[in-house]
Amino acid sequence: MNxxxxxxxIDIVGEKNYTDALIDMVSYSYDGSQHKHRPxxxxxxxTAQHVSEVLRLANKQKIPVIPxxxxxxxxxxxxxxxxxxxxxxxxxxxxxxxxxxxRLVVVQPGVVYADLEKALTPYGFFFPPDPASGKVATxxxxxxTNAGGLKGAKYGTTRDYVLALQVVLPDGRIMRTGSRAMxxxxxxxxxxxxxxxxxxxxxxxxxxxxxxxxxxxxxxxxATFAKLDDAGRAVSQIMFSGIIPSALVIxxxxxxxxxxxxxxxxxxxxxxxxxxxxxxxxxxxxxYQIQKVIDIFNENNPKEVKRARTEAEAIELxxxxxxxxxxxARIKTHFVLEDVTVPMANISDLLRGVExxxxxxxxxxxxxxxxxxxxxxxxxxxxxxxxxxxxxxxxASADLFRLAIDLEGTLTGEHGIGLSKAPYMALEHDAVxxxxxxxxxxxxxxxxxxxxxxxxxxx
Amino acid sequence: MNxxxxxxxIDIVGEKNYTDALIDMVSYSYDGSQHKHRPxxxxxxxTAQHVSEVLRLANKQKIPVIPxxxxxxxxxxxxxxxxxxxxxxxxxxxxxxxxxxxRLVVVQPGVVYADLEKALTPYGFFFPPDPASGKVATxxxxxxTNAGGLKGAKYGTTRDYVLALQVVLPDGRIMRTGSRAMxxxxxxxxxxxxxxxxxxxxxxxxxxxxxxxxxxxxxxxxATFAKLDDAGRAVSQIMFSGIIPSALVIxxxxxxxxxxxxxxxxxxxxxxxxxxxxxxxxxxxxxYQIQKVIDIFNENNPKEVKRARTEAEAIELxxxxxxxxxxxARIKTHFVLEDVTVPMANISDLLRGVExxxxxxxxxxxxxxxxxxxxxxxxxxxxxxxxxxxxxxxxASADLFRLAIDLEGTLTGEHGIGLSKAPYMALEHDAVxxxxxxxxxxxxxxxxxxxxxxxxxxx
Numbered sequence: 001m002n003x004x005x006x007x008x009x010i011d012i013v014g015e016k017n018y019t020d021a022l023i024d025m026v027s028y029s030y031d032g033s034q035h036k037h038r039p040x041x042x043x044x045x046x047t048a049q050h051v052s053e054v055l056r057l058a059n060k061q062k063i064p065v066i067p068x069x070x071x072x073x074x075x076x077x078x079x080x081x082x083x084x085x086x087x088x089x090x091x092x093x094x095x096x097x098x099x100x101x102x103r104l105v106v107v108q109p110g111v112v113y114a115d116l117e118k119a120l121t122p123y124g125f126f127f128p129p130d131p132a133s134g135k136v137a138t139x140x141x142x143x144x145t146n147a148g149g150l151k152g153a154k155y156g157t158t159r160d161y162v163l164a165l166q167v168v169l170p171d172g173r174i175m176r177t178g179s180r181a182m183x184x185x186x187x188x189x190x191x192x193x194x195x196x197x198x199x200x201x202x203x204x205x206x207x208x209x210x211x212x213x214x215x216x217x218x219x220x221x222x223a224t225f226a227k228l229d230d231a232g233r234a235v236s237q238i239m240f241s242g243i244i245p246s247a248l249v250i251x252x253x254x255x256x257x258x259x260x261x262x263x264x265x266x267x268x269x270x271x272x273x274x275x276x277x278x279x280x281x282x283x284x285x286x287x288y289q290i291q292k293v294i295d296i297f298n299e300n301n302p303k304e305v306k307r308a309r310t311e312a313e314a315i316e317l318x319x320x321x322x323x324x325x326x327x328x329a330r331i332k333t334h335f336v337l338e339d340v341t342v343p344m345a346n347i348s349d350l351l352r353g354v355e356x357x358x359x360x361x362x363x364x365x366x367x368x369x370x371x372x373x374x375x376x377x378x379x380x381x382x383x384x385x386x387x388x389x390x391x392x393x394x395x396a397s398a399d400l401f402r403l404a405i406d407l408e409g410t411l412t413g414e415h416g417i418g419l420s421k422a423p424y425m426a427l428e429h430d431a432v433x434x435x436x437x438x439x440x441x442x443x444x445x446x447x448x449x450x451x452x453x454x455x456x457x458x459x
Numbered sequence: 460m461n462x463x464x465x466x467x468x469i470d471i472v473g474e475k476n477y478t479d480a481l482i483d484m485v486s487y488s489y490d491g492s493q494h495k496h497r498p499x500x501x502x503x504x505x506t507a508q509h510v511s512e513v514l515r516l517a518n519k520q521k522i523p524v525i526p527x528x529x530x531x532x533x534x535x536x537x538x539x540x541x542x543x544x545x546x547x548x549x550x551x552x553x554x555x556x557x558x559x560x561x562r563l564v565v566v567q568p569g570v571v572y573a574d575l576e577k578a579l580t581p582y583g584f585f586f587p588p589d590p591a592s593g594k595v596a597t598x599x600x601x602x603x604t605n606a607g608g609l610k611g612a613k614y615g616t617t618r619d620y621v622l623a624l625q626v627v628l629p630d631g632r633i634m635r636t637g638s639r640a641m642x643x644x645x646x647x648x649x650x651x652x653x654x655x656x657x658x659x660x661x662x663x664x665x666x667x668x669x670x671x672x673x674x675x676x677x678x679x680x681x682a683t684f685a686k687l688d689d690a691g692r693a694v695s696q697i698m699f700s701g702i703i704p705s706a707l708v709i710x711x712x713x714x715x716x717x718x719x720x721x722x723x724x725x726x727x728x729x730x731x732x733x734x735x736x737x738x739x740x741x742x743x744x745x746x747y748q749i750q751k752v753i754d755i756f757n758e759n760n761p762k763e764v765k766r767a768r769t770e771a772e773a774i775e776l777x778x779x780x781x782x783x784x785x786x787x788a789r790i791k792t793h794f795v796l797e798d799v800t801v802p803m804a805n806i807s808d809l810l811r812g813v814e815x816x817x818x819x820x821x822x823x824x825x826x827x828x829x830x831x832x833x834x835x836x837x838x839x840x841x842x843x844x845x846x847x848x849x850x851x852x853x854x855a856s857a858d859l860f861r862l863a864i865d866l867e868g869t870l871t872g873e874h875g876i877g878l879s880k881a882p883y884m885a886l887e888h889d890a891v892x893x894x895x896x897x898x899x900x901x902x903x904x905x906x907x908x909x910x911x912x913x914x915x916x917x918x
Contacts, residue, residue: 024517050475100697101804102833124701146644157642158620159651175891181800182832183616183867185655186876186887187914188896192618196644213701236560242583242672243740281702318588341640345560373641374561400541417645423616427646437647443902457645 001040004060009043009085012053017044017091024376030084031071031078032133034336034384035419039066039080044091046165048174048205051087055203056123056172056244058085062447064240067199069109069141072133074337075418077145077198079454082415087203089140095119096206104163104180107209109140112263115210126214128155130324131415138358143204145304148414153372154246154279157414159195166206167194170445180208193440198416199451201444215279218246219290220314221307224270230300231272232348235371237296238276239344242377243289246279249321254321255328262327265320268304272351274371275321276285277314325379326366332364334384336393340404341375341413353403354378361396363389374453375413401427417455437459461498464520468502468544471512476503476550479482481710487545488536490530491592493843494878495796498539499526502552505836507625507633507664510546514908515631523692523911526658527567528600530598532591533796534877536604536657540912546662551879553663555580561638563622565667568599583675583830587614591784602663605655607873612831613705613738616873618654625665629904639667642915652899657875658901658910674738675707677775678749680766682756683715683729687757690731691807694830696755697735698803701750705738707831708780709812713817714787714825714838715779725781727763731810732829734780736773784826784838791823795852795879795902799863800872812862813837820855822848834872860886876914884915 001021003090012016016167021026029038030257040063045051058065064084080086093110100123113127113134120126122447129392130149131137137147174186176202177190194202225231231250240284243298251259251273260267267273272299278289290307297305308314329335351367354376358365359448369376378400382393401411402425411428412422426434434456439446441457460479469477478484479500489498499522504510517524523543524802530537539545552569557584566575572586572593579585580770589608590596596606597720602624623637626649636649653661690709697707710718710732719726733756737748748824749766756764767773788794800810810826813835817824828835841852860870860883868882872885885893893915900907900916907917 022779051658099802099804102802103698104802115788122698146648148642148644152642156619157644159648160615169891169895173891174810175895176889177892178801179800179869181834181869181872182803183611183800183834183872184873185616186869186880187649187884187892188660189618189655190895191606192648192893196648201647214705216701222715226811239562240582242675244672253655280739280744282741282747284745285739285741288741340640341638343558343561343563343639345558345639368499375640375642381782410638410819412645412647413640413642416646421645425646428638430635432628432632432634433646433649436628436634436649439902440647443898 005063006041008057008243009041010055011405013043013050016080032077033076033079033418033420034334035076035079037080037163039086040083042086042088046091048168051168051205052174054087055168055170059171059336059447062392062449064236064332064452065449066451067144067203069138070136072137073141073145073418074121075420076374076413077416077454079419080414081419084298090138092205100125101389102180103182103211104208106206106209108206109138109204111137111139113137113142119213123215125211127161127209127211127437129158129161139207140204144199144418145194147231149387150247150374152370153248154244155453158178158193161210162195162207163210164208165191165194165204167202167204167235169202170450178208181404184280198418198454200249200297200454200457201450216281217283217286217407218277218279219286220277220317221290221294222273222275222317223302224268224273225301226270226303227301228271228351234274234296235344237448238293239390241292241296243292245276245293245372249322250267250369250371250372251320252349253350255368256365258327258331259320259323263323265323266319270303273320275317294440321368328366328379328381332381332383334378334382338374338378338397338400339413340378340400340411341373341407342404342409344374345373346409347371350403350407351374354400357396357403361392363392363396373413374409398424416444419454422454422456462483464475465500466520467516468500468513472504472509474754479700482834488902491533491616492535492877492879493536493793495559496539496543498544501545501547505548505550506805510627510632510662510723511633513546514629517908518630520905521906521908524908525910526603526662528597531596531899532600532604532877533874536875536877536913538878541677541880549597558898559584561639562641562670563667563672564830566598567667568597568663570598572596572598572601575918581671583673584670586668586670588617588620589832596777598666602654603656603658604875608828609866610841611829612707613703614782616649618667620648621654621666622669623667623709624653624663625651626661626663627663627907629906637667642852650847656911657877658864659900659916660909675740676742676745677736678736678745679736679776680749681732681734681754682761682764683727683732684760685729685762686760687730687807690733692757693733693755694806695804697752699889700751702737702751704752704831706736707829708734708829709806709830710779710783711826713823714783714827715904717786717825718779718782722782724782726779729762734776736746751809777859780827787840789824791840791842793841794857795839797859798834798872798874799837799859799868799870800832801839801866801868805868806830806833807867809835809862813859816855816858816862820851822855827888833868834873881913882916
């Protein structure tokens with residue numbers, strides 16, 4: 001690190017909030033993805049003013065700045081792909097306001113999802129996106145990636161809850177977007193331009209989120225199907241039936257097998273398992289909804305249908321899903337977790353296509369996902385020390401992305417583009433859309449200092 | 460109209476799809492607002508290709524193009540403020556796809572809201588925004604203005620339902636944004652940059668909308684309050700109670716008086732009336748919710764509380780709200796209908812402020828609105844032939860906007876900026892946000908041909 005710039009950074013954030021120690025740089029070279037690259041230094045700003053001064057300096061010196069939350073992202077968004085300064089926002093972790101009458105909270109970007117959840121529980125309210133990484137992931141990261149989760153089919157994703165932002169632009173200017181009012185159509189929707197922009201357009205330093213009353217009743221049911229087509233038809237019929245489950249999870253054959261081999265859950269052997277939760281204000285309504293789901297299960301040749309009668313039984317039904325990621329992650333030395341997403345009616349075609357890709361490339365791919373919004377997580381398990389197998393994984397990933405696009409879907413339902421999917425952006429977006437995205441990037445960040453190398457914005 | 464350009468336009472859309480007849484130009488000089496300005500000509504494109512060729516021509520010749528749906532907008536968005544070509548999209552009115560299994564529809568921009576509603580009814584689905592103008596307004600206009608309606612508090616606005624767009628850019632390039640998948644985080648959210656952009660960035664030629672199962676049960680209740688504070692407190696308590704009504708309407712004192720003077724509804728004299736609907740899958744749950752609302756009414760000194768026991772009784776309770784706009788519109792020769800919106804807890808301060816502004820400017824202002832999302836509609840009634848009164852109306856409007864901003868709200872919850880609120884944009888948005896919006900406009904439309912003069916993008 002250039003000594004003059006180092007001193008300038010220390011002058012802004014203070015000595016204790018700066019590091020370029022090797023041990024820290026090694027930690028910061030990773031995130032939740034398989035990518036790694038070492039930054040030059042890391043700093044912890046305390047205020048939007050700090051962020052502004054750092055960006056002004058970096059912009060003048062043309063040094064990359066990588067905003068970082070908890071680093072749980074799965075697409076390499078927090079990797080310092082071109083070196084530079086990691087801007088770790090974890091110190092800005094105050095909940096600034098909880099206003100239940102207005103159905104909103106105001107938070108700093110470093111607040112952990114679970115901490116907001118805890119703070120809202122006494123009021124009976126919640127912030128619904130519920131990403132799987134919620135125990136550690138920060139709300140700034142949720143906004144940067146437009147995080148989704150188990151309940152997306154009914155409650156949407158982060159984007160649907162962001163009312164307003166404070167953002168620092170690459171040139172250091174501080175801007176407010178949106179409104180504390182529940183709805184506003186005043187000017188361009190700058191707020192949602194930043195949601196999901198992966199830290200490439202500005203640094204979010206304050207977030208106003210809509211919150212929602214937490215449902216007080218739930219019902220849970222599960223079915224296994226010998227044939228994938230029957231499960232796929234059940235998903236379509238549920239979507240057609242007029243109810244929207246709060247969760248509609250699908251587990252594929254290899255995931256079921258892996259769970260059986262590595263736990264004592266003893267699931268029936270099947271091509272697919274569907275796990276459904278309905279929620280609401282009264283037990284009558286959640287029962288009414290789950291009964292509709294069970295009727296649909298029964299019309300589609302299930303091997304087995306189970307309904308939870310108690311809270312404990314519901315937890316038992318959820319155990320299979322909750323174990324999937326961990327069980328699968330331990331099978332081989334490495335894995336890639338994808339998040340291809342298609343229109344709901346194409347979900348069984350997607351699942352079938354994933355199995356064909358696994359066979360083509362002689363790889364183990366286990367799949368689970370959110371059938372309620374067409375989002376599957378094929379988890380490719382491989383030996384990362386075998387260069388030939390790594391190559392097959394890369395080829396299989398590329399096939400997977402092409403399959404999703406062929407099925408009218410998207411490369412990524414919730415993990416983002418980052419480094420992992422940057423080479424495939426043009427599969428999904430036409431040349432005009434790619435040009436518009438690159439023009440936006442250039443307009444906001446002409447020196448390309450903010451999180452460079454991500455989202456294929458430089459080609 | 461320049462003969463060469465006229466011929467070029469006719470070459471694109473055909474003779475029968477071009478007009479510059481005076482009688483048509485007079486019609487096209489109006490929309491739902493008090494503004495008017497005559498265009499040079501109007502054309503009806505049939506395809507995105509037509510739109511592309513027209514924009515290419517207009518961009519080269521630097522002629523303004525004003526995209527237009529049904530012209531029901533209340534802020535002057537469809538007014539040819541600087542002359543030019545009205546691009547009337549009403550011929551592009553096909554519903555291209557209804558895919559209930561995927562919970563989506565694909566439509567052209569000229570489809571009328573009510574026609575989509577009719578097409579979805581057999582499936583038990585709906586597109587929730589439900590703008591008051593839905594019987595004539597087009598979906599393209601809904602997207603351009605991010606239209607909201609009665610059910611915004613529970614179901615959000617148009618923005619929350621737009622999955623994907625086909626857009627023609629000012630230079631004629633055709634682009635697709637978004638995805639048919641229920642969720643996608645692939646690249647910048649270009650879709651929502653166009654939603655609410657009032658036809659200033661591009662022309663939407665195809666829309667993919669999420670649809671939603673229509674609730675099968677509702678409950679309705681009404682209360683009147685002698686004191687505004689009691690009604691305001693009831694609204695806050697309802698929002699705190701854990702339920703979200705599908706509609707929560709407020710009527711102010713002058714609206715109640717006007718309805719009594721002009722109908723035989725015989726409402727009790729009161730400072731405020733609250734009308735609430737709850738919805739769901741089962742009667743149990745809607746009853747459970749409405750009972751919570753009634754309990755809250757009863758804790759806040761109501762003059763009267765009524766609950767609909769039948770469908771007919773519900774219609775009767777809604778009659779007051781439904782009559783408001785029409786009754787008020789007939790009282791004086793002219794009116795302006797505003798849509799200031801504030802955080803919910805500030806709704807009674809807003810209502811009280813409106814009454815003070817009416818007194819200050821010696822004007823008749825009647826107010827009703829969507830208390831459930833903090834959106835009030837002060838309707839200023841005046842004699843448009845009295846220049847001195849017109850001046851007082853303008854001064855009162857300005858005060859109204861300042862009041863909304865002072866109460867942490869927005870100039871416009873659902874009608875948009877257009878011409879009406881353009882002079883007030885800087886009250887709400889800081890200098891950096893204004894600069895970013897103007898930069899976006901310049902980046903997309905360097906020749907300023909698309910709907911120029913709106914949203915204060917030129918200063």
